[in-house]
Amino acid sequence: MGGKSRKSGGVSKKLIDRIKTGAYSTKEKGTTEIKTNEKKKKRHPSLFGLITEKGN
Amino acid sequence: MKKRKSDILHYLDLLQKKEIDPNFWVSYPYLNLAGVECFTTDNWTWIEENGTVLFPAIELNQSQKSYPFKSGWADFGNLKFPEGELTFLDYEYLYMPSNFLNMKGKRWTTFRKNSRKWPKRIGGKYCYESTSSNNNELESLLISWLENEKTGVIHDDEVLMKFIFESLPGVRRKSLTADGKLFGINIWDENYKYLNYRVCICDPNEPFLNEFCRLLFYTDPIILNSKKVVNDGGVLDRTGLEKFKDKLNPLRKRTVLSWSQE
Numbered sequence: 001m002g003g004k005s006r007k008s009g010g011v012s013k014k015l016i017d018r019i020k021t022g023a024y025s026t027k028e029k030g031t032t033e034i035k036t037n038e039k040k041k042k043r044h045p046s047l048f049g050l051i052t053e054k055g056n
Numbered sequence: 057m058k059k060r061k062s063d064i065l066h067y068l069d070l071l072q073k074k075e076i077d078p079n080f081w082v083s084y085p086y087l088n089l090a091g092v093e094c095f096t097t098d099n100w101t102w103i104e105e106n107g108t109v110l111f112p113a114i115e116l117n118q119s120q121k122s123y124p125f126k127s128g129w130a131d132f133g134n135l136k137f138p139e140g141e142l143t144f145l146d147y148e149y150l151y152m153p154s155n156f157l158n159m160k161g162k163r164w165t166t167f168r169k170n171s172r173k174w175p176k177r178i179g180g181k182y183c184y185e186s187t188s189s190n191n192n193e194l195e196s197l198l199i200s201w202l203e204n205e206k207t208g209v210i211h212d213d214e215v216l217m218k219f220i221f222e223s224l225p226g227v228r229r230k231s232l233t234a235d236g237k238l239f240g241i242n243i244w245d246e247n248y249k250y251l252n253y254r255v256c257i258c259d260p261n262e263p264f265l266n267e268f269c270r271l272l273f274y275t276d277p278i279i280l281n282s283k284k285v286v287n288d289g290g291v292l293d294r295t296g297l298e299k300f301k302d303k304l305n306p307l308r309k310r311t312v313l314s315w316s317q318e
Contacts, residue, residue: 001211001212001219001254002254002289002290003146003289004145004146004212004290005211006105006212008209010210010213011208011210012202012205012210013202015210015213015217016203019202020199024195024217025191025195
């Protein structure tokens with residue numbers, strides 16, 4: 001992230017510990033379900049939980 | 057001065073109406089994830105975080121009232137704080153995506169050469185798309201990236217984690233994979249004027265992958281078709297990052313200032 005903190009930044013080691021203990025795993029994540037659109041084309045779920053792609 | 061809570065969108069609308077040049081922190085997703093608040097009086101509207109006014113307050117009418125605050129965290133390109141003590145906060149880099157299509161000329165030599173090394177090394181077989189495999193891979197990539205952070209300090213870490221792990225309308229992401237492995241992610245959002253390049257995280261063990269991830273971002277048809285200039289934020293007091301961003305030939309490198317009258 002290219003923006004400065006307004007308070008002291010996080011310590012990377014602590015962040016790693018939080019990730020390893022699953023602190024962020026409880027957040028809403030992408031489903032493993034394969035979705036189909038109206039044309040019945042299969043779309044794999046987004047890694048981040050939202051399919052926001054409009055197409056190029 | 058009796059203040060009442062207002063919607064962040066109210067502040068953002070005013071910026072657009074008054075054609076105020078927003079800084080890197082100004083977008084609906086960012087301000088929401090940061091948990092800041094918008095307040096208004098009869099004459100002013102502003103953004104506040106735990107009692108600190110973040111950006112220049114916007115005057116609602118021509119009341120000629122004196123500025124109601126004594127400090128502010130980050131100014132805008134064309135809206136400054138009143139006179140007082142100004143201190144350097146960071147730079148802010150603006151890039152024109154279409155400039156990354158050709159990269160012609162001597163000033164592009166370094167980035168042009170470096171950005172082509174990673175795909176060449178892996179034989180050009182990679183995938184850059186908005187879908188990917190699973191969150192375990194994302195966590196592994198992030199841990200690897202954090203382990204290689206030389207300063208050990210991650211700016212705005214709470215918001216960064218939210219951008220990476222939470223879903224929010226208006227936040228877009230693409231991932232770079234090769235041979236089924238996740239190598240990098242790009243995350244961005246936007247305000248009325250700019251695309252804000254929020255996150256570029258890539259495998260630190262892969263030389264020149266950072267350059268390639270950025271090239272993918274800027275030459276993505278979604279980015280190019282938006283016709284918007286990209287705000288890539290600042291350098292976080294890191295000389296290496298400043299040199300790196302300078303080599304990408306910014307359209308503008310603005311100095312962002314904090315202000316205090318106290």
